[in-house]
Amino acid sequence: MEYRTEEFTCIREGLTIRGTRYLPDAPGPYPYVVLSHGLMESRNAMRKYAAFFAGLGFAAYVFDFNGGSVRGESDGKQTEMSVLTEVRDLKAVIAHAKGDADIEPEKLILMGASQGGIVSALAAAELREKVRGLILFYPAFCIPDYVREGDIRFAAFDPEKLPKTFQAGKMTLGRVYVSDLMDMNVMEEIAPYRGPVLLVHGDADELVDPSYSKRAYTTYTKDFDAPRKDADLVILPGAGHGFSGKAEEAAKRALRRFLSRRVQVLRADAVYMDMDSKRDGFVSREEWLDYAGSSESAWFSGEVDEAESYAEQQVRMRRILTRQDALSLKGRDYTGKECSVRILLSYDGKKAQVTSVETDSEALKFLNTAAWDAEIFWREEGPLLYLYVKRKDMN
Numbered sequence: 001m002e003y004r005t006e007e008f009t010c011i012r013e014g015l016t017i018r019g020t021r022y023l024p025d026a027p028g029p030y031p032y033v034v035l036s037h038g039l040m041e042s043r044n045a046m047r048k049y050a051a052f053f054a055g056l057g058f059a060a061y062v063f064d065f066n067g068g069s070v071r072g073e074s075d076g077k078q079t080e081m082s083v084l085t086e087v088r089d090l091k092a093v094i095a096h097a098k099g100d101a102d103i104e105p106e107k108l109i110l111m112g113a114s115q116g117g118i119v120s121a122l123a124a125a126e127l128r129e130k131v132r133g134l135i136l137f138y139p140a141f142c143i144p145d146y147v148r149e150g151d152i153r154f155a156a157f158d159p160e161k162l163p164k165t166f167q168a169g170k171m172t173l174g175r176v177y178v179s180d181l182m183d184m185n186v187m188e189e190i191a192p193y194r195g196p197v198l199l200v201h202g203d204a205d206e207l208v209d210p211s212y213s214k215r216a217y218t219t220y221t222k223d224f225d226a227p228r229k230d231a232d233l234v235i236l237p238g239a240g241h242g243f244s245g246k247a248e249e250a251a252k253r254a255l256r257r258f259l260s261r262r263v264q265v266l267r268a269d270a271v272y273m274d275m276d277s278k279r280d281g282f283v284s285r286e287e288w289l290d291y292a293g294s295s296e297s298a299w300f301s302g303e304v305d306e307a308e309s310y311a312e313q314q315v316r317m318r319r320i321l322t323r324q325d326a327l328s329l330k331g332r333d334y335t336g337k338e339c340s341v342r343i344l345l346s347y348d349g350k351k352a353q354v355t356s357v358e359t360d361s362e363a364l365k366f367l368n369t370a371a372w373d374a375e376i377f378w379r380e381e382g383p384l385l386y387l388y389v390k391r392k393d394m395n
Contacts, residue, residue, distance in 0.1 A: 001026060003054035010096035012066060012089050015075040019043055019063025019093065021100075022054035028102035031109070031132075032059040034093055036086070038114030038140070039153065040169055042069040049111065052252060056259065058109070061097050065089050068115075070170045079165050079174030083143060083181060086119045091126070111135040114208065114241065118143060118186065121216070124193040134197045135258065137251065138205055138241055141212040144184040152178075153207060187219045194220075196230035198258040200251050202239025210235055227298035227334050229391045232257075232264045237377050237384055253375060257388050265299045265367065265394075266387035268327055268343065273306065277315075284316035291382065295329045300341060300364060302331015313347075323347035325383065333361040341367070343385070345376065352376045354387065366394050 002025035035046040043062035050060035065086045066076030098105040112120030117139025124131045150159040155168035162175050197220050201213040217233040234254045239247035270293040277287040289311040293304035308328035314321045325345040339361035346355045354374040357367045370393040375386040
């Protein structure tokens with residue numbers, strides 16, 4: 001779907017926030033998403049996601065935080081910016097967007113990346129049921145811990161004797177940035193939001209450890225009798241802080257699944273253990289690979305059965321022509337009952353796909369009939385598989 005852009009401004013406590021809204025080239029009204037950028041960045045960092053949402057029929061708002069950018073166009077001093085002032089900026093943009101005539105005011109999604117992730121999560125905790133969805137890419141829930149340690153991105157200081165200002169990369173931050181977060185228990189602060197949530201994080205992120213997203217997922221899913229059908233955590237192998245290339249494509253697929261009401265039911269992390277091969281002609285051969293590994297998700301936890309899990313593939317000149325993988329998982333479903341799940345994968349030289357899923361679990365029996373789809377990452381150590389099912393098919 002084509003889209004158009006319009007500039008907008010709004011006011012927060014006398015400071016002008018400047019931004020851009022992306023509108024689908026189709027009649028409204030539209031659901032809308034407000035996107036928040038990270039520290040040292042500007043709205044430019046979120047434009048690609050705004051265009052993505054506009055292409056799906058959403059109005060998307062990107063903006064520069066007051067004092068929160070190196071090259072941003074909004075008002076405000078860097079020394080007066082903090083995570084909490086950015087929460088107030090975000091709420092001002094939301095209020096402005098709700099007043100636009102072509103917006104469906106009750107259909108709001110918040111999306112944030114890095115520092116914009118913690119800002120979006122804190123705003124969602126305040127607005128609660130007014131937020132229909134929360135999307136967090138590598139959210140910087142680590143910042144309060146870093147503040148207490150006196151070590152923020154590219155900056156170090158004595159947490160017992162806060163400086164008036166300090167340098168963090170190309171930004172000059174003020175004492176308020178530290179003092180606003182010194183006593184924050186971030187997981188307690190974000191917990192009041194109970195709506196749909198998607199967390200996407202790279203396992204090679206050196207700025208924000210993915211364990212923070214895992215803790216946030218636990219926070220958002222605790223106190224439910226059964227696993228949540230509207231909460232997902234996706235860990236992208238090899239992805240760092242900020243997505244590009246294949247990681248960005250995978251993150252956008254995760255977004256599409258979240259918006260289309262699919263939930264991750266299985267995560268199979270398979271590792272090659274051994275390989276046998278034989279020559280099949282002059283330049284090709286057949287290979288058999290043995291698997292081990294684990295499966296951890298809210299719905300099923302267990303181990304890859306080494307005796308029953310294997311791959312058969314035909315290779316020519318180091319290129320895989322065809323491949324069949326069988327992964328047998330043994331463990332317990334979310335009710336605590338022992339069960340097994342068997343997954344078959346196929347590869348035709350161009351595309352890998354799941355061809356069959358079977359389980360003897362009563363709680364997970366929907367897997368035997370549901371129209372599942374999969375995300376498969378081929379790594380040197382073995383494949384990583386995420387299996388998704390539409391919420392409506394999980395009854």
